[in-house]
Amino acid sequence: MKKIGENLYLVLIFVFLFLPILVLILFSFNTSSLNIIFEGFTLHWYYDLFQNSTLLESLFNTLIVAGVSTVVSTVIGTISAYGLYKYSFKGKNIVNELLYIPVVIPEIVLGISLLSVYTLLQLELGLFTLILAHICFCIPFVIISVRSVLEGIDSHISEAASDLGASRFQIFTKIIIPMLMPGILSGAQLALTLSLDDVVISYFTAGPGANTLPLQVYSMIKTGITPDVNALITIMLCFVFVLLMVSTVVQLRRLKKEVSL
Amino acid sequence: MRNIMKISVVYCLFMAFLLSGCSKQDTKVVNVLNWSSYIPDSVIRSFEKETGIQVNYSTYSSNEECLAKVSSAKKGTYDLIFPSDYMIEIMIKREMLELLDQTQLQNVGNLDTFYLNQSFDPGNRYSLPFVMASTVIAVNRDYISDEIISYQDLLNEKYYNNITLIDDQRIIIGMALLANGYDMNTTDEEALEVAKDWLLQLKPNIKAFDSDSPKNFLVTEEADIAVLWNAEAALAYQENNNIEFIYPKEGSALSMDNFAIPKGAKHQSEAYQFIDYILRADVMKKIIESYPYKNVNQATQTLLGTDYLYNIASNIPASIIESGFYVENIGESVKLYDKLWAEIK
Amino acid sequence: MNSKKLWKFFFICPVIIYVSLLIALPLIYILLISFFQSDYYGGMISTFTIQNYIDVFDQVYISVFLKSIFIAGITTFICILISYPFVLAISHKKPRTQKILMTLVMVPFLTNSLIRMYGWLVLLRKSGVINQVLMGLGVIQEPLSLMYNMIGIIIGMVYTLLPFMILPLYSSVSTVDPYLLEASSDLGASKMKTFFKIIVPQTLPGLFNGSLMVFTPALGYFFIVDILGGGKMMILGNLIKNQFLTARNWPFGAAISIVLVLITSLVIIAYRKLGGKMEDLGGA
Incomplete structure (x- = not known):
């Protein structure tokens, strides 16, 4: 009895989480353009989407912004996490405190x-x-994520490597980075998610020629959204879903390995 | 030493990657900052095709936002903007606009001289009219049968949660002032107090404030009454022929939107090309047909069909323009409006 | 410079540049302009004044602060109510299932939050899906007002911020010793008692963490209030946005932002006093 209640509750919350997205996907196949009643099935909006250069450009910009900022912040974040862990310098405490500001500030x-x-x-x-x-x-999210792994690694390994004549560069690239990989990857995933999800900061810092999908949708919500936006969202979601599933499968494999060990 | 080389190579690659993500090749572009729902996408695309100039189009939903965007961005970011009357005056005063060189515009003669030489820019030295707009009350007659002739009629308790308004403080506070017999641009604190009380009384009837498209509320029957810009009302009418337009007896708020080039714009010749393209009779016709504001282009007027000409929401009658009011620059007192707006919301 | 120093330089330089240029400089600048005077139409005059802070404490703006705190508080509370049973139910599953379910929680997150708000708009409006389904089933006769009011705003806020509560709560629930729970029920404690006496105290760090990550963003999400609230309500986010993008009064907008930062700091101090660790924030 308890099991059924629990499962029912889980289903309910997942319905809540997915409902707004499912409804957008559903209406991307709708013959009516008003997003009110489902009248019939069509792929018309997908065709329209590929004619709409403004919309495609906004998707392109979104992916560029998310991609570049994920890569850059992952690289800088990883280097910084290691630097803050390994070295001490004047003002390190202040740097450490300031790092949390983007995490907690509205x-x-x-x-x-x-x-x-x-x-x-x-x-x-x-x-x-x-x-x-x-x-x-x-x-900061990458740093936090990498740091949590750093604290668990054995410093003797790099000492041993150094004793065996490995250069600093070799130690960093061959030993440290592979050990930090789980933290780096989850940091990168977090960065990607945050970048794709952001509305508020983009709203203030974008300019001409940098129309991203959320900004485009924001101005369209007010003027009336056409279902080709739904089509775009559907395609984007499929893409993201596949990406996420791949990463989950990889993580599950690792989980399995750990369990069998 | 080799390590240092490696590090610097990594850094260089990294910086190159950073830069490559951000820089775009130098094609011809024009950065247009315009009201949302003003120029259809198709017109922009055909301009791009015809001239090879890429249009970076961004939007704003109030004159104040336009001013803020232009003044907070680096000088020369935007090449063409569409501010309304009073904002032109402010921008001229703040020396934010370039003088317009009308000789670069072959089609400038298409404009109806009636709309030229306005008080906010005598002699059109900085701006040229694009379209005119007026506020109007639109009523869905499927559900509302009462006679509505005045803003006061909106206070009727029957309209609980059933009215949408433009999200523009000057226009809506102006409406409240007009409703109570005051000047729409007054800075008199007593008058503003009355306007505030009136709006608070109206508030239960307000479903939402929406600057860009209250028409959606009418079309989806979310609300049956709206105070909105004329073209929006005309568009709603295209979806539902039972929508009626009422120009209230106290007068409407008018707005004339204009082409202007911000000072220091980097792509001025492209901006002129864009203006000239829009001034073409056939192009303006396409714009007016998509967003039926009051047309100020004489050459276009002859091309427009009866659907446009006989619709009082799109082709605003001359009497309404005569009895209407423009928003005026009230300087420092705008803070009073600002605070009042926060109080109402 | 020897190679060792260069290495240190390599690892430390980026973070110092980052922290000083992208965090410290913007905040110091905002603090600075909050003491400037605004001139007629958008300019700033760099003469020192505290007038902006006096203006913040005007009754009108105080009520905006209170409204925002109220909305953020309700949102946090509802998120807690929803999340506890949810993470407990998940923690009873096999590790593999847990992993999959937690990934599923993140999926909606990878579309933009604004897009999901649009989805809610389609669902909640008068002619929206929910009202049509309910009327079709004969449950209601008249459409319900689910948006353009407080209900809409709260639904939007809870929806957008729920994962920020679920993730930290989940990671702290998974640290609770299952034997402790068993022992508790063996000793005859009721479920409620086990929950409040064992689970809640053990998961307090996650609870505080989640509350912080829900509460502070909720103060600023102007777009939710705009879209699902119909622009009728003003929270701090809208107020600041208006000062920067409409009213052109940057010094005043900056002053409100600084007060907002102070409120956030108070929340964080409370979080630390309660034993929360900064490095747990934003972990997930």
């Missing part, structure tokens, strides 16, 4: 303060400023 404050600084420095708002803003809020 996004809107980060958004407007970056906007103000861009204005101060006369940076031209566009893809570059947008990517910089995304890197800004992603790095």
Whole structure:
């Protein structure tokens, strides 16, 4: 009895989590353009989507921003986590404290303060400023994620390697990085998710030529969304879903290995 | 030493990657900042095809937002903007606009001279009219049968949670002022207090504030009454012929939106090409047919069909324009409006 | 410079540049302009004034603060209510199933939150899916008002922020010793008693962590209030956005932001006093 109740509750919450997305997917196949009643099946909107260069461009921009900021913040985050772990320097504590600011501060404050600084420095708002803003809020998450793995690794391994004549570079690339991989990957995944999900900071830091999908949808919600947006969302979701499933399968394999060990 | 080389190579690659993600090749572009729902995508695409100039199009939903975007962005970010009357005046005062060189515009003669030489920019030195708009009350007659002739009629308790308004503080507070017999641009605190009370009284009837498209509320029957821009009302009418337009007896808010080039714009010749393209009779016709605001282009007027001409929501009658009011620059007092707006919400 | 120093330089430089340029500089600048005067139409005059802070404490803006805190508080509370049974139910599954279910929680997250808000709009409006289904089933006669009011805002906030509660709570529930639970029920404690006496105290770090990660963003999510609230409500996010993008009063917007940062700091101090660790935040 308890099992049934629990499972029912899980189903209920998952329905809550997925309902808004399922409804958008459903309406991407709808013949009516109003997103109100499902009238009949069509692939028309998918065809429309590939004619709509504004929409495709916004998707392209979103992927560029997410991709570049994920890679950059993962690289900087990993280097920084290791640096903060291994070396001590003046002001390290302050750096450590400041790192948490993007994590805890309301996004809107980060958004407007970056906007103000861009204005101060006369940076031209566009893809570059947008990517910089995304890197800004992603790095701390990567650092936190990598650091949690760093604390668990055995420092004797790198000492042993050094004794055996390995160079610092070899130690970092051949020993440290592979050991940190789980943390790096989960940090990267987190960065990607945060970048794809962000609305508030993008809203303030994007400029002409940097129209991303959320910004596009935001202006369209007000003027009326056409179902080709639904089609776009559906395609994007499939893509993301496959990506996530692959990563889960990989992680499950590892879990299995650990269990069998 | 080899390690140092390796590190620097990694750093260089990394920086190269960073830069390659952000820089775009130097094709001809024009950065247009416009109201949302003003120029259909197809017009922009055909301009791109015809001229090879890429249009970076971004939008704003109030004059203040336009001002904020232009002044907070680096100088020269935007090449063409579409501010309304009073905002043109403000921007001229703040020296934010380039002088327009009308000789670069072959089609400038298409404009109806009636709309030129307005008080906010005498002699059209900085701006040229694009379209005109007016607020209007639209009513879904499927559900509302009462006679509505005045803003005061909106207070009727029957309309509980059934009215949508434009999300623009100057227009809506202006409406409340008009409803109570005050000047739409007053800075008199007593008058504003009355306007506040009136809006608070109206609030239970308000379903939502939406600057960009209250028409959706009418079309989806989310609300049966809306105070909105004329073209939005006309578009709603295309979806539902039982929507009626009412120009209230106190007068409507008017707005004339204009082409203007911000100071220091980097792609001015492209901006002129874009303006000239839009001033073409056939192009303006396409724009007006998609977003039926009041057309100010004489050459286009002759091409427009009866659907447009006989619809009072799109082709605003001259009497309405005469009895209407423009939002005026009220300087520092805008803070009073700002606070009042926060109080109402 | 010898190679050792260069290595240190290599590892430390990026983080220092990052922290000073992208975190410290923007915040210091905001703090600075919050003491500036705004001029007529958007400019700033760099003369020192505390007028902006005096203005923040005007009754009108205080009520915006209170409303925001109220909404964020309710959101946090509902997220807690939903998340506890959820993570407990998940923790009773096999490790493999747990992993899959937790991944599923993240899937909606990978579409943009604004897009999901649009999905809610399609669901909740008067002619929306939920009302149509309910009317079709004859449950209701008149469509319910599910959005353009407080209900819509809360649904949007809870939906958007729920994973931020689920993730930390899940990782702290998975650390609870199952033998402790067994012992508790063996000793005859009721389920409720086990929950409040054992599970809650053991998962407090996750609870605080989640509450922090739900509460502070909720103060600023202007787009949810705009879309599902119909622009009728103003929370801090809208207020700040308006000051920066509409009213052009940057110094005042900056002052509100600084007060918001102070509120956030208070929450964080409370979190630390309660034994929360900073490095747990944003882990997941």
